[in-house]
Amino acid sequence: MFYILILFLLIFALFLRFIVGVELRSILTIYLLGLIVYFFSFAVAEMPTFGNPHNPAFNEVPERYLEAGPSETGAINIISSVITDYRAFDTLGEATVLFVAIAAVVATLKSHRD
Amino acid sequence: MESAGHQPVLIIVLLLISAFIAPLLYRRWRFLSGAVVLAALTGSFITALLLLSKSGASSSLSYHLGNWPPPWGIELIIDPLRVYMLLVVTGVSLWIFIYALGDLKHELHNDVIGWYYSLYAVLVASMSAITLTNDLFNLFVLMEICAITACAIITIKDQRECLEAGFKYLIMSAMGTGCFLLGVAMIYMVTGYLNYSFIQSELSLALTDYPLNIFTAAALFIVAFGTKAALFPLHVWLPDAHAAAPSPSSAMLSGLVIKIYAFALFMIFYRVFPRSLLDTIPLNEIILWLGAMGVMFGSIYAMLQTDLKKMLAYSSISQIAFIFMGIGLDQPLALTGGLYHIMVHAFTKSTLFMSAGAIIYSTGVRRISDLGGIGKVLPLPLFAFTIGSASMIGLPGTGGLISKWYLALGTLETGRILFLLVILASSLLNAIYYMPIVINAFMSGEEFKEKVKIVPLSMQVTLAAGMILVVISGIFSRQVIIFFEQALTSLY
Amino acid sequence: MTDILNILLLLFLIVCAVAVAHIRDLLSAVILFSAFGLIMAIIWQQLGAPDIAMVEAALGTGVAALLLIAAISKTKRAE
């Protein structure tokens, strides 16, 4: 089975190289990307299913956010209470990202004006 | 764990606030904006020293942002290793900033210097936060800030190469950040936590249920940090970026920015991944081999360069690989060597880039072959260059010897003679490409022809300080090594 | 029914992404990119994240496309 696959890939490479005229480098890139996709698909197949209540991600962390969020932070929008209260430091980081992006753009455009 | 006071977060916030007001001040009072950032850097360095005296060599303190306990909120941790890294980050950046105050006037447009100060302060803030944070998603946000600022302090120079190099760096580091985010998502999906300590205890259980997800995440982490820290096959952005940037930026990027990612990888290996994961897949082995290849190829590429700064940049690739070798050998002595090398290389490579910057500032010469006889007209920069080269080679009396010595002890302890040979060969190669410059500069008979400008005082002071630091790290290393020995016992 | 909608949206998303990468004319690429942003916004809504959908609709569809067009107007239109 494995050897058949290799043989098929080789024939496909020859087909691409001599009949379609693709460069060798891009054939190699295609194969490498295919390999990565192949292995990633296994990891994806193993992931916990989306929305299943028995997932490991549904532990005490979101539980407290959902149950105690409104009384602990005063915001009935749970997302808002997470991003601006429980994890506000991340939001400060994101605001800094915006500031830095502007600083980078302004500085670069100013110095390369001509 | 006891509470830590507000010092850890004040370091970060002080720098951020100074960064936010520096460009506003620069419009009206140019002098003040530099002074504000300088004050913030000094303040953060002093605060880091206070933290060192507070935490000592074995205790660890934790700070809960917003008063939310760890799995719900973000946690900063102060333990000996992080305090060491924090001291290196804040100290070295303060030192480079003093140099930058003198050097920037001739490298940049007058209008953008305020923005440079601001970007610099944000960069230091993000790096100190990366050392302190105990939360994976927070680490991602900080890496994003660090990547953008590191790019911006390259492209800020008015030259075409800088744009090209910065763009290349931006693309590569965006790829690295993306890989990291994907890995964090996978880890979160199978454990449900973002806090390092909670992940570590949960991950050994999840390893039986979701092995492939965790392997993929580990691979993504290695690619992410490898790209950002210029681990051997992913280093392609580094030489252009570090060579094209203004000299203070080069010193900063080579001296600190790439090391912060090596340190973050170290933290992830020992504080996020449980021991059982490292035993299941040979992550350390991969890092070790890539590091050894980086040591060799970086040195060989550096030998072939004709541009002074490009040579220093390739030398950085081989030196950062030493730190990765220390992580890869997975053994206390080697880790001591690797971690000590973070500090030594920060001192040494910053000194080298500063002296290169001083040479370029006062003569405009960049080619290695044009440097004959320059030692007679610019004694101080070339003397600093000599001391730095000695430390790169690992001559006695410099810090380079100590870190390589402990790395070599680590290879002997684990019985891997091949890697000892790699370390020795790299020292030899370093000697081959550093020594001719020094000998040519001081001893060749030819006269130096170009016109020479006087080096500003702040640059001279920082160069002298660099020499002293390199020598001190070689002579008074005993204290730091004992500190590491105590700190590293918590890992095993 | 919503499954079919989701699959259709994802297919559109892939088509748009591939087209953005392949098209030679940069202005058309920008238009396709903003279509990509619009589809992405609907997908966020489908996944139950109205916050992100709002940001994506404003930024991904409008502002990002505008900034890209501004950048194109400074340079050349063809690749």
Next chain:
Amino acid sequence: MMDDQIVRITSRLVAPFIQLYGIYIILHGHLSPGGGFSGGAIFGASLVLIALSFNLEAGIKQISHQTASVLESGGALGFALTGLVAIAFGGNYLANRSAGFPLGEAGQFFSSGAILVITVFVGIKVASTITTLFYNIIEKEEPLGNHKQTD
């Protein structure tokens, strides 16, 4: 930039409503989906729309270049200082209830203490970021109000 009657009239009609909607989203971040990022993006997009459909001068009349960059630093600064206020009140950095900010009754407009303040600062920050970015990319070399039509 675009010299078109329909575009002008439509955007003149629509822009105030977009701005109102953006402000609503920012201020009701703690009550309904949205918040600083989404509301700020919508508000900023409306300013860009005005600048685009009339000319840059009209956009700059709404919010000048200077003001935009001051607001931009000010938004981030305000966020960081809100955290310091929490320290002054005896909590940890960026604390809300534990630092003694009055929470109010959940569901009312004046509830959730520091969250509202932070949301407003983030909204200001995002809106001014978008306008600054747009101005900086669009205005160079050419004098104001005299832009060529882009394709």
